[in-house]
Amino acid sequence: MSSLAIPAPGVRRQAFGGRQALIEKITGMGFCLPATTLLLLTSLVPLCVLVVMSFTDYELGALDIKSVGLANFGKAMSDPMFRRSLWNTLLYVAIVLPGSVCLGLLVAVLVHQRKRTRSFYEIIYFLPVTSTLIAMATVWQFLLHPRLGPINAFLQLIGSRQYAFLSEPSLALPTLAVIGMWQLIGFNMVLFLAGLSAIPRDIYEAAEVDGCSGSIDRFLTITWPLLGPTTMFVIVTTSITAFKIFDTVAVMTRGGPMGSSEVLLYAIYLEGFQYFHTAYAAALTVIFLVFILVFSVIQTFVLDRRTHY
């Protein structure tokens, strides 16, 4: 008999065709089962529970539960805290995404040209990625402290006025964005470095012979277009990571001052785990997921078409 994947040829196959096909089907399903079970248990079932819960008035510990239809979503739309946190999150993404992608690319191009010191710079820039952001947030809090922090000490030294980075409403979110960029640049740099290494050296040499020898020309004609697929991936991962900002807000500002650094995940956390409005938090989470889904779909379909050769 042949193996399961390759049907036996000839008469036997015809005679046992139906049974053979059935066996193959069952075997195939058997192979899929572990992964499907895991996916169901860890993602799909909780997601369904979440969606169902978002249509109810459930609160943690409540004994009865009843459907409220779309009321939770209606409440979210008119909730000033939610609208503020959504706006803040989008603003945060709008700063972190271009900042960390452009700087990551710049650092990658610069590091790529180094020969002996390359691994040194790679480690330096990658260190923030390996550190725990909660711990690093505490360090940043000290660095940015209005009176004790070295950053303000430096500003004083050069004669500038001092800033309360985390307690001035207009500065809190941009400061968090800078910390977010600091953490993401190293990761994006590594991805861009991988993309840069994949560009054949021949192409640069051909460009050199063809007169494309200035660094701006070389970047615009060769490097940037050929990094297209990498860039797309970096943009998608960066925007999703930025959209999920939580740790720095929870540790450093707790949404303050005056709600100026309230972001989506922090709002969900407050509603769900501080105020125990579980159903309302579920509705907010559904909105959050829809945003992430829309981001990925737009980026994948629009950018994918333009960056594959």
Next chain:
Amino acid sequence: MARVELKSIAKSFGAVPVLSGIDLDIADGEFLTLVGASGCGKSTLIRIIAGLEPQTSGSVAVDGRTIDHLRPHERRVAMVFQSYALYPHMSVASNIALPLTMQRLSLWERLPLVKLLSPKRRRVMRDILEEVRAVAAQLQIEPLLGRRPSQLSGGQRQRVALGRAMVRHPDVFLMDEPLSNLDAKLRVHMRTELAELHERLKTTFIYVTHDQVEAMTMSDRVAMMDAGSILQLGTPTELYATPANIKVAQFIGSPTINLLPATVGEGGDIDVIGRRVPLRTALPAGTSATLAIRPEAIAPIGNAPLRDGQATLAGTLRRVENLGSEFILHFDVTGLAGKVITCRVPADHDVAAHGQVDLVFDVGACHVFGTDGLRAEPLGGRRDARDGRVRLYLNAGSAT
């Protein structure tokens, strides 16, 4: 139109010498091939001419002008790479146009968006596109101009790479193993096309290959390289008929030349497996030497009697390769265990008749190399101007 002169070019990567003292004078419009096994430095040499690699010492001059200080695109050379190195994100037309847009448009006129502000740009681009079309027509790739390189076959990519080189009207074409990535049939076809292209353009071609057939079929002159220096420079015929070095003899020609260990007897005669070959060289008596015989210069003995200047070896037929138009016969040499001699004979040759036979060869068609690998010229002969062979008029002696 350009004459290229290389003066004592040397190159080393760190402590590793790659090229040492290369002198080469390439005439205007010549097709010169650098041939050699991989690692012999031929690619490094062509990259030095292109300006992609700086030489450690020595200088490159085109038409008497030193170009060492010039960047690659200022040297008026075009290069075709083994991988073709096409820009994968550009159409064929843009690929071919790139050298011209780089030449004729300023940086501002090439920047995205900003370029739209330039009034002159459209006119220049129209001219460029016309030239691109003309080149594409020459190479018969006009219908492909809108495609991306990934949508092309290997042969088509090769043509695009050629087009990108031709569109600039360079002084010198540099080609670094351009046919190596093609399949065997296409390679034969492109060989002819390249040779014809050279005839049409009448530009200097410097061509790098490890394939001796390409070197033999296309070149005006061939420079055979080994371990960073040129072993022999000459026409394909010269390299084939009078190899200056045993390595040249082995590299050029297919099937490979037969090499037999020999000793130099009293009076400079050559002894092979105890048989005296009527061939004298200036090598000192008692030293060892190598006798080299091309496969077509040796054949099983027929009914004809041994002529003057012929000698024989004994061998047993081991294998016959039928190439259609000819047979390649493999003989075990009697008296030399493990040594095989190949003979190239016409297909009408009566193979079945052979068991143990005598193989007869023309002494004048043999080459003798000393222990240093250098050619030892036969004495007492006369070189025939038609094919470079030395005709000997000695007695056959006592081969058999």
